[in-house]
Amino acid sequence: MFxxxxxxxxxxxxxxAFVTGPLGCFVVWRRLSYFGDTLxxxxxxxxxxxxxxxxxxxxxxxxxxxxxALILVKLERKTxxxxxxxxxxxxxxxxxxxxxxxxxxxxxxxxxxGLLFGDILAVTTDDLLIIWIGGAIIxxxxxxxxxxxxxxxxxxxxxxxxxxKPDRAKAIFTILIAAIIAISIKMVGLLLITGLLIIPTAMxxxxxxxxxxxxxxxxIGGLLSVFxxxxxxxxxxxxxxxxxxxAALILFIISLxxxxxxxQLKN
Amino acid sequence: xSLEKNILxxxxxxxxxxxxxxxxxxxxxxxxxxxIVTLIGPNGSGKSTTAKIALGIYxxxxxxxxxxxxxxxxxxxxxxxxxxxxxxxxxxxxxxDNIKDELIDEALSLxxxxxxxxxxLGNLSGGEFQRVLLARAISKKPELLVLDEPVQGVxxxxxxxxxxxxxxxxxxxxxxxxxxxxxLHTVMSATDHVVCLNGHVxxxxxxxxxxxxxxxxxxxxxxxSQTLSVYEHKHDHEHSIDGKIKKN
Numbered sequence: 001m002f003x004x005x006x007x008x009x010x011x012x013x014x015x016x017a018f019v020t021g022p023l024g025c026f027v028v029w030r031r032l033s034y035f036g037d038t039l040x041x042x043x044x045x046x047x048x049x050x051x052x053x054x055x056x057x058x059x060x061x062x063x064x065x066x067x068x069a070l071i072l073v074k075l076e077r078k079t080x081x082x083x084x085x086x087x088x089x090x091x092x093x094x095x096x097x098x099x100x101x102x103x104x105x106x107x108x109x110x111x112x113x114g115l116l117f118g119d120i121l122a123v124t125t126d127d128l129l130i131i132w133i134g135g136a137i138i139x140x141x142x143x144x145x146x147x148x149x150x151x152x153x154x155x156x157x158x159x160x161x162x163x164x165k166p167d168r169a170k171a172i173f174t175i176l177i178a179a180i181i182a183i184s185i186k187m188v189g190l191l192l193i194t195g196l197l198i199i200p201t202a203m204x205x206x207x208x209x210x211x212x213x214x215x216x217x218x219x220i221g222g223l224l225s226v227f228x229x230x231x232x233x234x235x236x237x238x239x240x241x242x243x244x245x246x247a248a249l250i251l252f253i254i255s256l257x258x259x260x261x262x263x264q265l266k267n
Numbered sequence: 268x269s270l271e272k273n274i275l276x277x278x279x280x281x282x283x284x285x286x287x288x289x290x291x292x293x294x295x296x297x298x299x300x301x302x303i304v305t306l307i308g309p310n311g312s313g314k315s316t317t318a319k320i321a322l323g324i325y326x327x328x329x330x331x332x333x334x335x336x337x338x339x340x341x342x343x344x345x346x347x348x349x350x351x352x353x354x355x356x357x358x359x360x361x362x363x364d365n366i367k368d369e370l371i372d373e374a375l376s377l378x379x380x381x382x383x384x385x386x387x388l389g390n391l392s393g394g395e396f397q398r399v400l401l402a403r404a405i406s407k408k409p410e411l412l413v414l415d416e417p418v419q420g421v422x423x424x425x426x427x428x429x430x431x432x433x434x435x436x437x438x439x440x441x442x443x444x445x446x447x448x449x450x451l452h453t454v455m456s457a458t459d460h461v462v463c464l465n466g467h468v469x470x471x472x473x474x475x476x477x478x479x480x481x482x483x484x485x486x487x488x489x490x491x492s493q494t495l496s497v498y499e500h501k502h503d504h505e506h507s508i509d510g511k512i513k514k515n
Contacts, residue, residue, distance in 0.1 A: 029349065210358055
């Protein structure tokens, strides 16, 4: 019925949506949208390293993104620049350096569009393994740090005072973001991965009144976006990343009507 | 020794600097099981800072803190919750610990807000939220309770009831309480030990001895000393407005 590549993309997308749902909630709650973006931009550098050294792309991206996150923490302590300026600095400079390096690597043919916007043709069986095993590990770790991470998201001092070690949870969470970017880059592309983290979650916020519901709706939103996006990508021959994110946007717009209804009911 | 004396937390000559200014300096105090220690002092005297040092929230401190319990309940003075996060009262109650539903109900009933259990935190009034904060801190049956202005924004009758509740909790759970208040009149009758702060410990002692003090009676009147005991004391120094010490 469908080609193998499409089934692979679908299986990959489902795996990614299960992870971006809960992670996306924390990205939105902790106001880390631009942080996610910065890590994603730096992924291009990871890709070039992977190609140059003939290394696994996901692992290379994971390592570069983690290093960029560390540099950010250092710069925040060492300079007087505000957080958003530092994020912009790292995001654009790492993207620029990545593109410059690609310019030098003339011996390799790069599919830049595929890297930036995702390509469903690119998903291999190995990628599926990385996505599902990596995704399972991410979810397991997130479950283990859920309590301290959630508590410190609500209030850092309460979490610290009552012995939950929020700093450790935050550091681990940063690594988890780097990991989800690494495993989903082929599908969604580095410019749009934050969209998949944030837009289904924003949709979920509109229709939830408690954190558990928001996580569940966020996963459902992500799954629907992946289905809608991939089918339209196949149908209209559009890049997979933008198609998925555009589908998420449509779901978000529909969820706005639900808010309107609740507001009317309240009045 | 800590077991013998039932000490829960002990501050040894602690202090903290921010932008080369001491927020507090040279504070020593200890909280024992079943005892209420109250920190008093003017605004900016370092009461909340001292509490946060005792809780281990501040890391780069002078001196040292010995903490003998990990079962801590905390009511912060200020708490800002981001409403991008949908949170009901019952979600908030299990924030730092998995507490059984019966205990949640019990704590919410004690502070008089059981009817708000399903409500969203963002829809509560200041006083209601304060009662939820207190309920959350006591529901985990802590050994050490740190209460930073726990009744702010609560109506007058509620305030007295909540202070009575705090006293009852310290007896029932046999927990130590570090209480911060600038409201001398209502708190003192329940307190075992008072520490007066103004950037450092100005003085400390038991309020009950002082309540019988004649000078105190002259100051506040006979009736006041019967109903409420106030910790009255003399300092050997004065403070200028910026908190600097002027020796007499």
